[in-house]
Amino acid sequence: MAAGYLDILRARHAARLLIGTLVGRLPSGTAHIAIVLFTRAEGGSYTLAGALAAVYGLATAVGQPLLGRAVDLYGQPRVQLPAAVVSALGMFLLALVGLRSLPLAYGAVIVAGVFTPPLEGGLRALWPTVLGREDRVHRAYAMDAVAQEVMFTVGPLLVTVLVSLWSPAAALLVINTIGVLGALSVVVSEPSRTWRSAPREAHWLGALRSPGLLALLGSFFFVGLALGSITVAGVAYADDHGREAVYGWLMAALGLGALIGGAVYGARQWAGAPERRLRVIVALLALGYLPLMLTPGVVAMTALAALAGVFLAPAIACSFIVVDRHAPRGTVTEAFSWLVTTFGVGAAAGTAVAGPAVELGGTAWSFAVAGAGGVAALMVLLATGRVLAVPGRTDVSVQGSENDRNGAVQPGFSSGHQA
Numbered sequence: 001m002a003a004g005y006l007d008i009l010r011a012r013h014a015a016r017l018l019i020g021t022l023v024g025r026l027p028s029g030t031a032h033i034a035i036v037l038f039t040r041a042e043g044g045s046y047t048l049a050g051a052l053a054a055v056y057g058l059a060t061a062v063g064q065p066l067l068g069r070a071v072d073l074y075g076q077p078r079v080q081l082p083a084a085v086v087s088a089l090g091m092f093l094l095a096l097v098g099l100r101s102l103p104l105a106y107g108a109v110i111v112a113g114v115f116t117p118p119l120e121g122g123l124r125a126l127w128p129t130v131l132g133r134e135d136r137v138h139r140a141y142a143m144d145a146v147a148q149e150v151m152f153t154v155g156p157l158l159v160t161v162l163v164s165l166w167s168p169a170a171a172l173l174v175i176n177t178i179g180v181l182g183a184l185s186v187v188v189s190e191p192s193r194t195w196r197s198a199p200r201e202a203h204w205l206g207a208l209r210s211p212g213l214l215a216l217l218g219s220f221f222f223v224g225l226a227l228g229s230i231t232v233a234g235v236a237y238a239d240d241h242g243r244e245a246v247y248g249w250l251m252a253a254l255g256l257g258a259l260i261g262g263a264v265y266g267a268r269q270w271a272g273a274p275e276r277r278l279r280v281i282v283a284l285l286a287l288g289y290l291p292l293m294l295t296p297g298v299v300a301m302t303a304l305a306a307l308a309g310v311f312l313a314p315a316i317a318c319s320f321i322v323v324d325r326h327a328p329r330g331t332v333t334e335a336f337s338w339l340v341t342t343f344g345v346g347a348a349a350g351t352a353v354a355g356p357a358v359e360l361g362g363t364a365w366s367f368a369v370a371g372a373g374g375v376a377a378l379m380v381l382l383a384t385g386r387v388l389a390v391p392g393r394t395d396v397s398v399q400g401s402e403n404d405r406n407g408a409v410q411p412g413f414s415s416g417h418q419a
Contacts, residue, residue: 004267005143013130013191018144020189021123022151023182024084027091027175028116029148030155031056032231032351033251034175035094035109037159038168040235042099050232050355052109057228057348059113061341065207068118068337071125072197072330077187080117084183087115088176095169112176113344117183121336124320126191138321142266145317149259149309156251164245197330207335212275212326215384216319217342219282219377223315224346226289226373229354230254230308231347233366236358237295246298250305257306262313274325275388278318279381285311286374292367308370322388346373 009015032053039049063083070079090112097104123144127137162171186192207213231251238247270277288308295301319339327335350373354366381388 004139005146008131008136008140008143011131011136013189014140016189017123017126017130017186017191018147020182020185021119022147024080024117024119024179024186025148026151026155026158026182027087027112027179028060029151030159030175031091031112032228032347033156033159033247034168034172036231036235036351037163037247038094038172039099041163041168044099046232046236046355046358048099048355049235050351050353052105053228053231054348054352055106056109056113057344057351059110060116061113061344061348063114063116064118064121064337064341064344065334067115068121068334069331071118071122071333076122076192076195080119080122080183080192081187083115083117084119084180087112087117088180090115091172091176095172098169118333118337118340119183119186120340121333122186122192124324124336125197125332126195129195130191139266141320141324142262142317144320145313146259146262146266148316149255149262149313152251152255152258154252154255156248156255160245160248197332207327207331207338210326210328210335211387213323213335213338215380215387216322216326217338218384219380220319220339220342221346221349222373222377222380223282223285223312224343224373225350225353226346226370226377227312227343228347228350229357229366229369229373230292230350232351232354232358233292233363233370234305236363236366237301240295240363241298243298249298249302253302253305254309254312257309258312259309261310262317265314265317273389274318274321275385278315278322279378279385281311281315281318282374282378282381285315286371286378289367289374290371293364293371295364295367326388 009018035053035056036049039052040046044052067079067083090108090110094105094108094112097108099105124141127140127144131137131140159171159175162174234247234250237250238245288311291304292301292308294304296304320336323335323339324332350369354369357365357369
């Protein structure tokens with residue numbers, strides 16, 4: 001299992017870019033958790049905490065595709081590092097001002113969200129340059145998803161440790177400072193400095209002119225909704241059990257489950273089109289979210305959280321390949337940024353809905369939002385099956401079209417089907 005991943009990490013610049021991107025994304029990956037904990041510590045309600053986190057997610061949703069398009073047009077260093085600095089300054093302002101001025105607090109999270117650098121899409125744009133062979137690029141997508149889950153496992157624990165040792169405000173300051181250093185590490189690297197996007201057709205819709213990409217984004221809005229609702233539901237569950245640390249363990253278990261699932265997925269051989277495979281994975285993901293509504297004791301709930309996460313990384317890794325197949329030429333960073341945007345909007349909706357759900361019906365209701373989100377994600381994929389199917393692309397006989405920049409067989413595919 002590890003041999004393929006080690007082969008990628010041994011490539012020049014690969015480990016540095018992966019680690020730098022993960023560190024640079026730490027602020028955005030932990031922002032919802034940090035904002036909720038900060039708001040509660042300042043005496044704010046669950047509804048206010050959910051609203052602030054939702055505004056951050058919506059602001060990120062606005063900024064990611066715009067910054068992604070700017071990266072495609074002007075290169076990575078000129079966009080990524082300035083954005084990371086401005087985003088961090090927004091969070092610094094929130095930590096310093098607190099909730100004394102709600103308009104200023106909302107303004108701070110808006111600035112932090114809008115200027116979140118599109119490091120995630122930028123990394124996937126760099127993989128072809130760094131790795132060369134397209135089979136290694138596709139395996140890197142799976143490794144990328146697994147590595148994200150390491151961040152989502154470590155991130156919540158890091159935030160809770162910083163909160164316990166100092167304060168939620170200190171956690172915001174430390175996490176965002178680390179994020180700027182991660183972005184700096186990426187943009188000063190040779191691949192980032194020399195990368196240029198492929199020529200693109202001038203079109204105001206950019207990547208969104210692809211119907212298949214729109215269908216995928218519609219589904220992953222609801223995956224984001226499920227994850228966003230779990231952020232608030234987990235805090236409520238921890239409050240019910242009187243221990244703040246319980247929240248960190250639940251989030252870490254969710255990330256650990258995804259890490260295991262992603263590692264196994266990336267090491268296996270899969271046949272068939274990724275669009276069909278994605279439907280199966282999302283169905284299993286939805287089934288994993290539903291038992292969370294039972295809200296059993298801490299040990300059992302932690303186990304359920306780990307189970308709920310198992311199919312998250314495989315779903316993300318498979319979605320990367322689907323994006324790659326459907327993104328118009330010259331829109332690679334923008335297309336991946338739209339996927340991040342969809343997650344942000346979905347997560348914002350999830351946090352906004354889960355907050356009132358806790359106050360109206362208790363913790364179980366907020367976890368029910370996650371289950372409903374998983375089911376809705378599957379319904380979208382089933383309803384848009386014909387749109388997602390790539391005409392004339394059921395095997396490797398058709399390659400190199402605008403919507404398949406890589407045109408390669410996915411690594412480990414025994415039957416030779418395109419992935």
